[in-house]
Amino acid sequence: DAKTTQPNSMESNEEEPVHLPCNHSTISGTDYIHWYRQLPSQGPEYVIHGLTSNVNNRMASLAIAEDRKSSTLILHRATLRDAAVYYCIISSGSARQLTFGSGTQLTVLP
Amino acid sequence: GAVVSQHPSWVICKSGTSVKIECRSLDFQATTMFWYRQFPKQSLMLMATSNEGSKATYEQGVEKDKFLINHASLTLSTLTVTSAHPEDSSFYICSATNRGSYEQYFGPGTRLTVT
Numbered sequence: 426d427a428k429t430t431q432p433n434s435m436e437s438n439e440e441e442p443v444h445l446p447c448n449h450s451t452i453s454g455t456d457y458i459h460w461y462r463q464l465p466s467q468g469p470e471y472v473i474h475g476l477t478s479n480v481n482n483r484m485a486s487l488a489i490a491e492d493r494k495s496s497t498l499i500l501h502r503a504t505l506r507d508a509a510v511y512y513c514i515i516s517s518g519s520a521r522q523l524t525f526g527s528g529t530q531l532t533v534l535p
Numbered sequence: 536g537a538v539v540s541q542h543p544s545w546v547i548c549k550s551g552t553s554v555k556i557e558c559r560s561l562d563f564q565a566t567t568m569f570w571y572r573q574f575p576k577q578s579l580m581l582m583a584t585s586n587e588g589s590k591a592t593y594e595q596g597v598e599k600d601k602f603l604i605n606h607a608s609l610t611l612s613t614l615t616v617t618s619a620h621p622e623d624s625s626f627y628i629c630s631a632t633n634r635g636s637y638e639q640y641f642g643p644g645t646r647l648t649v650t
Contacts, residue, residue: 457637468539468628468641469579512578522569523630523639525579 427451427515434530437503445498445529447513452493456517460487460498462509463528469512472498508533537563539631541642548619548649556614556645558629564609565631569639570602573626585612619649 430448437443449458460472473480473487475496480487486499500507512528538561548554558568567586571579583604585591591604603615612631616623626646630639 459637461639461641463579466626466644466646468541468630468644469639470641471638474637522581522584524581525571527578 429513431529436532443500443503450494459514461512464509503533537640539640539642545646553617558612560631566634568612569630571628
């Protein structure tokens with residue numbers, strides 16, 4: 426699976442948008458981009474995934490660069506409950522294993 | 536979303552004993568389950584992939600005789616840590632998915648402490 430690069434940490438103010446970047450320059454044409462988040466002492470939680478087009482769901486939006494070498498997870502209005510480690514993961518196919526990197530620790534300031 | 540449970544949520548055992556952790560998909564049939572381990576302040580590390588009715592596939596460096604995985608049904612997988620040692624103390628997390636699905640549903644994790 427392609428390697429990802431994410432900032433170690435980011436801060437955001439409550440109720441403001443957050444843009445979490447991820448670089449995946451070695452992504453192949455059939456690889457999907459997944460985002461999961463993990464709150465302290467809990468299992469990870471699925472956030473969103475995409476292939477080529479931008480994606481929206483109730484939790485977030487995923488903006489994928491035209492060359493697919495980078496993507497951005499967008500939380501439209503950060504809340505204190507969004508404070509978590511966010512993982513960007515590249516995986517090929519469905520029902521496939523996920524390789525977790527170090528992720529981005531998001532801190533939301535009140 | 537789909538729900539995955541783990542039992543127990545935490546366990547303390549003595550060195551040399553065995554511990555079994557259960558992972559259940561509560562409202563869907565999981566063709567594939569994964570077991571991860573997470574040490575403090577580190578990321579999740581995949582231990583093994585388990586397909587229903589088949590032997591688990593272990594990642595390099597994970598001892599299959601020490602970490603026994605059974606996936607006997609489409610809703611249950613178990614991880615048994617045999618002859619546990621203090622260095623096995625960790626947060627064990629399972630996830631479940633279906634053939635054709637791009638989402639993995641994670642359990643809440645099991646905190647194992649070996650004394």
